[in-house]
Amino acid sequence: MGYYGWKPYVSVAEKRAKAEKKVAAMKKKGIQTNPVKPEGRTIAKTFWGKSWCSHLESYSDYDNRLPRGRTYIRNGSVIDLDVDKGIIKSMVSGSDIYQVKIHVDALEEKLWDNIVKNCSKQITSVIDLLQGKLSKNVMEIVTNKNSGLFPSPNQLKFSCSCPDWANMCKHVAATLYGFGTRLDETPELLFKLRHVDSQELITVATATKLTEKSTKSKMSTNTLSEMFNIEFEDEDKKDRSSKSSNLKKEPYSKSTPAKSVKKVEKEKPHLS
Numbered sequence: 166m167g168y169y170g171w172k173p174y175v176s177v178a179e180k181r182a183k184a185e186k187k188v189a190a191m192k193k194k195g196i197q198t199n200p201v202k203p204e205g206r207t208i209a210k211t212f213w214g215k216s217w218c219s220h221l222e223s224y225s226d227y228d229n230r231l232p233r234g235r236t237y238i239r240n241g242s243v244i245d246l247d248v249d250k251g252i253i254k255s256m257v258s259g260s261d262i263y264q265v266k267i268h269v270d271a272l273e274e275k276l277w278d279n280i281v282k283n284c285s286k287q288i289t290s291v292i293d294l295l296q297g298k299l300s301k302n303v304m305e306i307v308t309n310k311n312s313g314l315f316p317s318p319n320q321l322k323f324s325c326s327c328p329d330w331a332n333m334c335k336h337v338a339a340t341l342y343g344f345g346t347r348l349d350e351t352p353e354l355l356f357k358l359r360h361v362d363s364q365e366l367i368t369v370a371t372a373t374k375l376t377e378k379s380t381k382s383k384m385s386t387n388t389l390s391e392m393f394n395i396e397f398e399d400e401d402k403k404d405r406s407s408k409s410s411n412l413k414k415e416p417y418s419k420s421t422p423a424k425s426v427k428k429v430e431k432e433k434p435h436l437s
Contacts (some may be wrong), residue, residue: 188245206239220282235342237336238339242259252266252358253269253358268324295363296412
């Protein structure tokens with residue numbers, strides 16, 4: 166212990182060495198880790214990662230702890246991070262190796278239905294969705310602070326094995342930023358975390374476009390009919406009519422017996 170009961174200062178180099186030793190020991194036991202490694206000092210580079218980090222920083226509740234979390238994530242202290250439905254788990258290297266768990270509430274069904282409905286006419290493919298190649302309007306719907314995919318503070322519950330009494334310690338903050346970095350690589354993790362399926366957006370969007378296409382086709386036919394006073398015969402009706410007329414005709418068959426013709430022989434004259 167250091168002065169006044171505080172633990173002695175541990176340099177970044179010592180923390181990294183300890184983390185590497187821990188990871189090596191786990192690998193020997195057959196346990197694979199998935200560390201978070203931001204490039205340079207930039208935590209997130211894509212639309213999804215940047216939006217997540219901006220969302221975190223929009224809450225004043227987190228102001229005191231987020232800076233330390235940014236330092237930890239940039240130093241490579243998050244040596245393992247895993248995401249599943251409703252939970253983010255990580256191992257963070259500090260003066261020791263700490264276990265972090267962040268529980269996230271599932272997105273309310275009503276909110277998800279609204280997101281799907283509002284985005285369905287504006288999304289063309291799941292690739293565009295996950296690459297952030299969407300209109301500004303769709304982006305605003307998905308990342309809306311109150312009705313989008315990102316959770317609010319009351320939808321998050323933190324736990325860490327460190328002795329820090331704060332609700333959000335620096336290890337939790339580093340994990341939250343680590344999730345932002347991970348979204349750069351795998352944005353669909355956000356949908357998984359909130360218990361929703363990104364493919365549903367595409368399915369509904371496709372169905373909507375097919376319905377609109379069919380409606381436009383019918384409207385076009387009706388317009389031509391009115392314009393030129395021509396009645397366009399329904400294809401199904403036309404097929405049924407053709408089949409019906411074919412059934413009424415009796416085809417000629419070689420097996421049909423020909424009508425018999427009775428020949429009348431002339432009477433031979435009587436010879437007396």
